[in-house]
Amino acid sequence: MAHDAPTIAETLRRQGISRRGFLKFCATTASLMALPPSMVPAIAAALEKARRPSVIWLSFQECTGCTESLTRSHTPSIEGLILEQISLDYHHTLQAASGEAAEAAREAAMRENHGKYLLVVDGSIPLGNAGYSTIAGISNLDMLKETAAGAAAVIAVGSCAAYGGLPAALPNPTGAVPVSAIIKDKPVMNVPGCPPIPVVITGVLAHFLTFAALPELDDRGRPKVFYGESIHDRCYRRPFYDQGKFAETFDDEGARKGWCLFKLGCKGPVTYNACATTKWNQGVSFPIQSGHGCIGCSEPGFWDMGPLYKPLSMPIAPVQMMVGAAAAGGAIAGTAMAMRNRAAKKAAQAAHQKVTVDDLEKAK
Amino acid sequence: MTPLELLTWARGPGLSIALAICAFGILLRLFEIFSLGRKADLSKAREHSPGSGWRTILSRSLPPPGLMKRAPVTYIGGYVFHLGFAITLFFFVPHIELVRGLTGLSWPGLPTQVIDISAVAGLLALIAVLASRLSNPVKRLLSGFQDYLAWLLTFLPLATGYLAFHHLLIDYTLALALHILSVELLLVALPFTKLFHTVSVFVSRWYNGDIFGRKGVAS
Numbered sequence: 227m228a229h230d231a232p233t234i235a236e237t238l239r240r241q242g243i244s245r246r247g248f249l250k251f252c253a254t255t256a257s258l259m260a261l262p263p264s265m266v267p268a269i270a271a272a273l274e275k276a277r278r279p280s281v282i283w284l285s286f287q288e289c290t291g292c293t294e295s296l297t298r299s300h301t302p303s304i305e306g307l308i309l310e311q312i313s314l315d316y317h318h319t320l321q322a323a324s325g326e327a328a329e330a331a332r333e334a335a336m337r338e339n340h341g342k343y344l345l346v347v348d349g350s351i352p353l354g355n356a357g358y359s360t361i362a363g364i365s366n367l368d369m370l371k372e373t374a375a376g377a378a379a380v381i382a383v384g385s386c387a388a389y390g391g392l393p394a395a396l397p398n399p400t401g402a403v404p405v406s407a408i409i410k411d412k413p414v415m416n417v418p419g420c421p422p423i424p425v426v427i428t429g430v431l432a433h434f435l436t437f438a439a440l441p442e443l444d445d446r447g448r449p450k451v452f453y454g455e456s457i458h459d460r461c462y463r464r465p466f467y468d469q470g471k472f473a474e475t476f477d478d479e480g481a482r483k484g485w486c487l488f489k490l491g492c493k494g495p496v497t498y499n500a501c502a503t504t505k506w507n508q509g510v511s512f513p514i515q516s517g518h519g520c521i522g523c524s525e526p527g528f529w530d531m532g533p534l535y536k537p538l539s540m541p542i543a544p545v546q547m548m549v550g551a552a553a554a555g556g557a558i559a560g561t562a563m564a565m566r567n568r569a570a571k572k573a574a575q576a577a578h579q580k581v582t583v584d585d586l587e588k589a590k
Numbered sequence: 591m592t593p594l595e596l597l598t599w600a601r602g603p604g605l606s607i608a609l610a611i612c613a614f615g616i617l618l619r620l621f622e623i624f625s626l627g628r629k630a631d632l633s634k635a636r637e638h639s640p641g642s643g644w645r646t647i648l649s650r651s652l653p654p655p656g657l658m659k660r661a662p663v664t665y666i667g668g669y670v671f672h673l674g675f676a677i678t679l680f681f682f683v684p685h686i687e688l689v690r691g692l693t694g695l696s697w698p699g700l701p702t703q704v705i706d707i708s709a710v711a712g713l714l715a716l717i718a719v720l721a722s723r724l725s726n727p728v729k730r731l732l733s734g735f736q737d738y739l740a741w742l743l744t745f746l747p748l749a750t751g752y753l754a755f756h757h758l759l760i761d762y763t764l765a766l767a768l769h770i771l772s773v774e775l776l777l778v779a780l781p782f783t784k785l786f787h788t789v790s791v792f793v794s795r796w797y798n799g800d801i802f803g804r805k806g807v808a809s
Contacts, residue, residue: 531597537691542602
């Protein structure tokens with residue numbers, strides 16, 4: 227990290243952000259991350275002093291949706307500016323350099339900031355065949371291992387990097403795995419979502435700059451502050467679920483009245499994310515508000531979680547054939563049992579010996 | 591295996607296996623029971639009692655006089671449990687959705703507050719009847735392993751469903767997976783234990799009513 231680089235506060239001032247605006251951002255970040263208000267000055271002080279951390283962004287088996295989400299989902303905002311304050315030394319989509327020059331930039335950043343840079347990864351890593359996904363002739367696996375070796379921490383952005391995502395969906399032809407399956411000796415934070423919410427990334431970065439550590443993570447490596455509650459529990463349509471009012475189709479009266487989308491396959495009850503609270507596009511809306519159920523995109527293996535438009539309580543696959551066959555089998559087995567019972571009954575009747583009073587008298 | 595993977599298994603292969611065993615078992619038992627038959631009653635009916643069997647189905651579903659005094663826990667607990675269980679099972683919207691997914695049939699559900707009350711009532715009634723079974727020496731003597739198993743298999747779906755709905759003790763996804771798995775256990779055991787009464791109860795009541803009608807004790 228170059229010591230003559232301007233601090234974040236200096237850069238923000240140069241870009242016309244007032245002190246008031248900066249403090250507002252610090253307060254918002256503190257509240258977003260469920261930190262007490264007393265932490266706001268600490269965040270402000272840390273961000274003011276912090277110099278631009280070097281960030282290397284590696285993209286593996288992904289669709290660039292995560293980058294699109296971060297860079298295009300809002301007009302330049304204070305979060306966007308903060309994002310610009312990091313020194314993004316390597317990013318396929320955003321960097322101007324290409325070919326050997328790009329790789330040289332990555333190597334230089336790794337050398338100069340060894341042990342201090344943040345490694346952000348989007349996309350999953352194929353283990354099946356190194357040739358499935360390469361960058362400058364280097365396999366994704368080798369590049370991840372090499373770059374992670376000198377990183378302070380690794381942030382797996384998006385469901386592909388966090389859990390394998392779409393490339394890992396059955397039958398997983400490339401043998402795709404998440405970052406956490408490979409990197410075991412560094413702190414790895416998962417920021418799942420397809421794509422994840424931009425403010426989650428900026429909040430996490432602010433936390434890293436302030437405390438020089440990743441925020442508290444849950445058992446799946448996700449920052450608890452953003453992934454602690456289910457969409458269903460924080461959904462503004464939840465009261466309709468409790469009242470038993472549901473949209474049956476996407477254009478019926480219930481849908482127009484904004485009733486619960488559970489029957490249309492909403493996966494909100496089993497999805498942990500901040501969509502219902504932070505929302506998207508600077509708090510404008512989120513999928514459920516737009517009339518479509520949650521598809522559970524921030525959960526591991528969501529592609530294989532069953533049909534998107536079937537309610538959670540419905541069976542995933544058709545069972546009628548199997549149950550019908552089992553019932554027929556039961557009927558056949560029952561008939562066989564009946565025949566056996568009847569045969570036993572007949573045999574018992576045939577074996578029955580009649581005893582008369584005379585016989586009994588004789589027996590005396 | 592993550593809780594979500596467990597849930598996906600429970601909603602997929604788990605449910606198919608459980609329903610298949612249940613269907614197989616019910617058909618097997620019904621064929622077996624009906625094929626056993628009864629000895630032809632050659633005597634003349636004492637009383638002409640058309641509909642006695644059908645009336646017995648109703649009359650034996652109502653409390654007999656004096657039961658409240660003799661066995662209040664059985665009386666109240668029995669009714670509260672069966673009603674609470676039935677309301678929870680048939681009128682909670684996700685359950686109706688399951689039936690719709692399996693058969694295409696559906697009907698209006700009840701608000702979750704009503705379901706909540708009926709589930710709690712069912713749970714409390716189950717606990718009360720178990721306490722009574724354990725504390726009453728006669729009931730305890732009459733009880734076998736299967737009775738306690740049937741109790742547990744009925745208690746678990748209600749308890750896990752309650753935990754899942756209220757997000758108590760365990761993560762919702764895991765609670766939902768355990769709830770569905772507990773129902774699958776119930777389905778598997780249903781044809782082969784006393785729980786089979788859910789299928790056979792009205793058949794046996796009709797038979798009792800009819801045969802007693804012929805013998806002169808028409809209901």
